[in-house]
Structures are given as structure tokens and as C-alpha cells.
Amino acid sequence: MTNYHLSPSRFREEGKKIIDWIADYYEHIEKYPVLSQVEPGSIQAALPIAPPQKGESFDSMLNDLNEIILPGITHWQSPNFFAYFPSNASFPSILGDLVSSGLGVQGMIWATSPAATELETRMLDWLVEMMDMPEKFKSTSTGGGVIQDTASTSALTALIAARERATKFESNKSGVRQKLVAYISTQTHSSLEKAVKIAGIGSENLRLIEVDELFAMKPELLERQIQMDRNDGFLPFFVCATIGTTSSNAMDPVREIGEICRRENCWLHVDAAMAGTAMLCPEFRYLKDGVELADSYTFNPHKWMFTNFDCDVFWVANRKELIHTFSILPEYLRNKASETGEVFDYRDWHIQLGRRFRSLKLWFVIRHYGVEGLQFHVRKHVQIAQNFAQWVKHDADFELVLNPPLNLVCFRHKSNNDFNMRLMHAVHNSGKAFFTHTKLNNQVVLRLCVAQTHTEEDHVEKTWKLIQQTAQNLKNQDRPEKLS
């Protein structure tokens, strides 16, 4: 009688087919339109309305993967993907993640898989060294690191810990009674607004500090706002500085902001979600000057460090504050190792209880590439982006909006906003490349981010030619008929 399971021998067979399917996918990824071209609802229309009563074959599933799912994929792993911030992956990461799925451990506490906790701790200590981060972020010092799902969650986690510290650990118990106020710049990621809402602080108690001409927070305005708020009876408690904003990769002055935070007794959280990976290279570390003043710091190996989503690194300077904030101990989780305090129980370092063994993919990536290999790719991406910026600069129809500090280039066609949007959509519709836009000073600005694992200079060069050609075509179309 069947037990319905896939047997280990069938798993070997089907698993190897899927490994080949993935390798084939990467070998042919450039033939797919980068931005999916399907209409809303078309994928759903191709899927059965009713769930299957009886099991189906793996062949039928693989077939549907090709026929139904692939057309609805926007190819984040295409070397012609330059949109948003990237979410790059690599073969070593995919295999590390496969081991994690296979082992299927749930590392909520040390005892539920000591290796999951201890490998994570060591990987995050390694990264402190690899990026020359402050010693206090290490587990061997007062702080430590934990893997979160996203930088949004890390921001929320930091905000809650800061809220607790500022209220002398009263807010968890009594709710938010104080007139707490938090500070970001006008360019800070939207997740901070979401976090102050979730945390019960309220978006009207979030101050958006104006930025300079490079879109970096003006520290003197931060300081003035804090004073005004204190005079109005508010309790300033939290500041988020960004190393590489999402819109334009702007670099907030971490040291100056950090010094204000020290004086004003505010928690400093640093969000380096994408640009953080650049800290692998000594020549880019000036961008984190002052980070020793931070209470918490986050960056995403799942953006630019070849580690597939999700993998967000979150470091704190003082783990006791974090654990005090998030610790809960029901009887059914009590165990000897936890009670001695000898071990980390990571469920006390974040919002969720359950957790996947995510450090495996990080371990595979770091060991496969070595620090040297990771540096090589980061440098290459930055170099390609700098070259692209030069090409833009030398085209009379386009302008470079900012000198790119790293690998994100903000540029625009010199005509109006509408033209830039049409230009972008026309490139998208070609299927050959995908980049996105933002607004800076009310101008539509195109963003090209060079960070996909397999992007080489020729991909960017072809994309640039496509942009130029598409702009030319659009201009020709726009020409009044009398001139034609």
C-alpha cells in the first residue's frame, strides 16, 4: 500500500532533475524578458481553481513550472537586472540553503540545534572582522549578531529595544505612555515609518530631517529638531542613519549623527542594507566612519553579498538590552542550557520564535568565495557603475544626477519627467533590461544598480546603448509631423 511519500531514491532522481533545471535556468536566463510581461490575473487563470484530490507527478509539476510560472517571473538573477536594490544569489548560497531545507531544523533556542546557533554566531563574528566593524558587535564582547529576515524587521527590532531603554524598560509592561520621538531623514527607507507605526509610537512622532544637496541628513538640523522637541516636552530616543539610501545611495554622516546621539542619549541605528557589503573592501570603509557610535547596525547579505533571500545581518553593541526587550520564557521551552546562561537563545533576539538555519548559506558563500573573491566582485560592480556614470556624463542628452559613491547610478534624460517614465517603460517592454525610478527634488530620476552576481561590463554597456537608442526613437516619435 502506498504511503504517498516520495521515496529517498525518487528524491535523488527528482532532486537531480531540479538541480539541472536550475543550472539550465541560469545558462539561459538572458533569453527571458527581465521584467515579467504578463497581465494581472493571467497566472491565476492558468492554475486550477480546485486543489488536486489525488497526487500528481513531478513531471507535471516541472512542466507547469516552465509553462505557467516562468512567464510570471521577474528575473532578479538576470545579469540585466538593475532595479530597486538587488537580491542576488549564487550557486554556493543555493546549495547551502538546500542543506538547510534538508536538515529542516528549527533553531529557536540553542538546544533545538546547537550548530544552528553557534554557526550563526561565528558567521556574524567573521563578518565583523571581514568588514572591520567595531569589536563590540562581536559575541565575544558586549554585543553580538543575529540573522533577521529583512532590514525592515531589524529596524523594528532596534526601535523596540530603543523604546524599552528610553522608557527604563517600562514600555513593554505599560505601553507607550511617554511622548517618544524618533528621527530619520526625508530619504530614509519606508520601513522606519512602518516601524514607528507598529511600535505604537505613531508616524506623527517621526521627524523627517532635511537633507543636503547629496541627499544626506543634515546633522545640524537633527540637533536643532531634537532641541525643539525637548523644549516641547517630547522624549527624543531613536535616530536612524543610512549608509546608502534606497533612492539615491546617499550617505548620512554617521559620525556627526552618532555624536549627537551620544550627547542626546538617543539610540543610533545604522541601516546599510545594500551598501553595507562594500565594507568588505578597505577602500570603501570611510563610508562607515563613526559606526562605533552605533547601538545597532544592519546590512543584507541577501542584497549584494551573493546570499539568497532572506539573510539580513543585525548587530547590537549591547546584547543585554536586546535580550531584556525580547525575552519570553514559557515552561515548554525551559531547558538546562538556557538556564545556565551559557548559550544564546536567538528567539530572544527578535520578534519571531521559530527560525530557519540561515547561517549555512552564509557559511557556504564565505567559504566558497573567500574574502578575496567577495572583494573581487564588489570592486567589479563598483567599477562598472563608475564607468556607466562616465558614459552618461558624456552624452549630451542625459545627465548624471549625482556622482555615484558606489554601485547605484542616478541619471536622467534631460527632457521632462514624462519622457523619462516613457523611456523607462519602453526599455522594460523590450524585456532586455530592468531598472527602476525614483524622484529627487520632484524630478523623475532613473536608477541603475550594478549588483547582480553575473553582471559584467558588457551587460551594462548593452543596456546603455539600448537606453540611448530607445530615447532617440522616442524623440523621433515625438517630433511634430510638420518637421517630419
Place this chain on the structure above:
Amino acid sequence: MTNYHLSPSRFREEGKKIIDWIADYYEHIEKYPVLSQVEPGSIQAALPIAPPQKGESFDSMLNDLNEIILPGITHWQSPNFFAYFPSNASFPSILGDLVSSGLGVQGMIWATSPAATELETRMLDWLVEMMDMPEKFKSTSTGGGVIQDTASTSALTALIAARERATKFESNKSGVRQKLVAYISTQTHSSLEKAVKIAGIGSENLRLIEVDELFAMKPELLERQIQMDRNDGFLPFFVCATIGTTSSNAMDPVREIGEICRRENCWLHVDAAMAGTAMLCPEFRYLKDGVELADSYTFNPHKWMFTNFDCDVFWVANRKELIHTFSILPEYLRNKASETGEVFDYRDWHIQLGRRFRSLKLWFVIRHYGVEGLQFHVRKHVQIAQNFAQWVKHDADFELVLNPPLNLVCFRHKSNNDFNMRLMHAVHNSGKAFFTHTKLNNQVVLRLCVAQTHTEEDHVEKTWKLIQQTAQNLKNQDRPEKLS
């Protein structure tokens, strides 16, 4: 010159080795001690202190996986794992997850991979049908489902949406100013306490309602507490009912609680994290009687539905309330499909922005097993647990603490708490089985949860004999010397 990447052909080779490694692991999983026997710090001690400058071979990584990591694994996928709530996986799920890692898409909004959004929507609609859940939980009605990481996050998400609704959508803007009060039972999962803390409501505004002799919430006490709170000027706004508590699988009376919530204008969240999977079988659906009164409902395919962690299903009756609560729209995420409102952008359904393509593994599981195969395994687990309960009942040294409603058996040796803890640790130290404990009415109670994918009756039978034998050995040891 090297580009440091693993080539597609090397990926095929190493990937197939890892597929075989996983198959080997499952074929030999019973030879490992279920609960890892390592000492705190021993895994770290075996890992290099410094990160590698140069890349290392896959062979060395696989070797370390065997030598360093495996001894530190608590084997959640062992058929002798009966601890906590399970986190079961299956081969089809592992392969669906592998495709997700390979595609590496980030489905934060519809446009960033329409298939990721639309497959997720369809899978969660399928599950409504498969479990005979209320029509309003479907995307084609007023509600809809979304995959979250854990039931903890779903509880927090529900609580925030409820907070917003109760404050007429003011709390996101102005913070928590009202005297909000939420209700759970003394047996509700600790994540609810964590959620009220995070949400700025405060644990002192969380009421723990007493339970009956089966550890289910007493609805009359809930109603009385709500009245008392109203009289004291509080605003009751949220109740969590549980289908299958973590301690003892107690079943709260959802209908009676739901009717109170309707009258009192409170949001009803139903947490069916583990037991929810039983709703696949018509004969267990009486346990969800009244669920049409719920505003939100969560259960975890990653617990008992053969889908590897993380995969938590979260349904709401009214998606507009949810989206209104969590929606944020920065310029760099604006796009045509979203602005027409024709599509779901799941980043507006939860805390995180980024999201993995998790519905693939659910699709693989449902299609491979079919409804029929899933029902077969759920029924088998329940039957084995019921048999185990009978064996306990017929052993004069042991007692069954509760008649198990499903697959979690609460039992104890008739001697004292200390003896039960020693008994449990002795079984753990044997490496042959792993179950955990809780406290009910101040008594240590042992919990045996039958839900691992490959658990068959003989695994539980052997474990029971081991427990009996171990208890006998301990009793013999304890006998005063004069009697020996």
C-alpha cells in the same frame, strides 16, 4: 583568470552530491541521537576563528558539514522527534524550496514577480477549500490569505490591524493613546504577550482568562472581564482563541468566544498553528466550529503539513483593514499594476517588505500528496497518538493527564515532578527519542507529539517501551539501599 564563481557545470555536480547527501541523511537519520548531545561552545570551538581569505573546496565544506555540524543538530526530521510542536518537512517541499532558492525572486510587490503573488493567492484559496474554511477568507471574497514566517508574526500582524480598527485608524498616526486591552487565556502562546509588548500596548493590558479543566478558555470569564474593563474605562479590542494550545493542545470554544467578540466589537484572531492541519479531515472540523466569526486565522503548514520551515498561513476576513494598516508607498516602488488596484502587493499585508517565493513548496506538497495523501498522514498520526494514549492509560505507573483531542499526548509518571524531569532527561540522553515537558496545574507533564513526516507506529511503540524501561531503571536506582 578566475571569476571565483561556481560554474553551472560545477553546480550540477556539487548540487547532485548535496541531493545525495540529503537522501543519505534521511536514510540514516535514526542512527543519530535525536537531541544533540554536544556541550555549549563545542561547535564554535571546532570552527575557525578567522574567516577564510581564499576560497575553499566544496569537499572541505561537505566534510565539515559531517564532522562539525551534524553532531550539533537536533534532528527535527527524525521519526523519533516528538518534542515541542513539530516542524516537519518532506522531499517534495525541499524540492519546491530549492526551486525558490534557485529562482531567487523577491516578491514584495506583484510586479517583482507576478507568479510569486498569484501562486500564493491561489494556494491560500485552495487551502480554504481543502479545510472548509469560511468563504470570506478567499481572495475572491472580502478577505484573502498571505504567507507569513511564523504564527508569532501573524499574531502581531492581527493585533496591529485590530489596534488600528479599534482606534479608527488613529494609532498608526498618533501612537497608542487609548487604554486598549487584549484578551488571551492562561494557556495562549507566549507570542501574544510578545506581540502586545511590541505593539506598544503593554503586557499589563493583556488579560489572561482562566481555563476549564481541559485548559480551554472559559467564555463566561472572558465576558465578565470585558465588562469589568469597560467599567474601568478600558477599550477591549482583541481576543485570541486557540485551536490546540502549545502546552496541552487545548481547544478554546471558538463559537462562544466569537459571539462575545461580535457583541463587544473585538477582533477575533484564531491561532491554530499546529492543530490547524487537522482541518484537512472532515472528522476533525468540529474543532473549528464558529471560525466564521473570526477576523483572522493562522496555521502553520511548516508544523504538521510536510512543508519545511518557514510557511505560516494567515487569513483575514477583510483585507482592506489589513492593507490600510500596513500599506506604505515610497516613490521607488510605484508601478502601474499596483496603482490600478488590480493586483495584490503582499508587502502591504505584513511587517516585512521583502519576501521569498514560499508558495512554491506548498504547491509541490499539495500536488505531490494530493488532498488524499495529506489526509492519510494526518489520520495516521492522530491514530498513533490515540494508541499511545491507551498504552499509557493501561500502565499502572503512568497516567494520562488529558484525553488527547488529536496528536499531542500529555502524560506523566505517577511519582513526583522531579522524577518526571529525570525520566525525560534520561530518555534524551539515550539519544533514541526526544519529547519535551510542560507544566499543567503545577505538575510536570510530559508531551509526546506525533507529527513527524516519517513517524510510524513502531517508532512510538519503541519510544513507549524505552520510557517504561527508563522509569523502571530510575525507580530501581532510587530504591533505598537497605531494600537492595
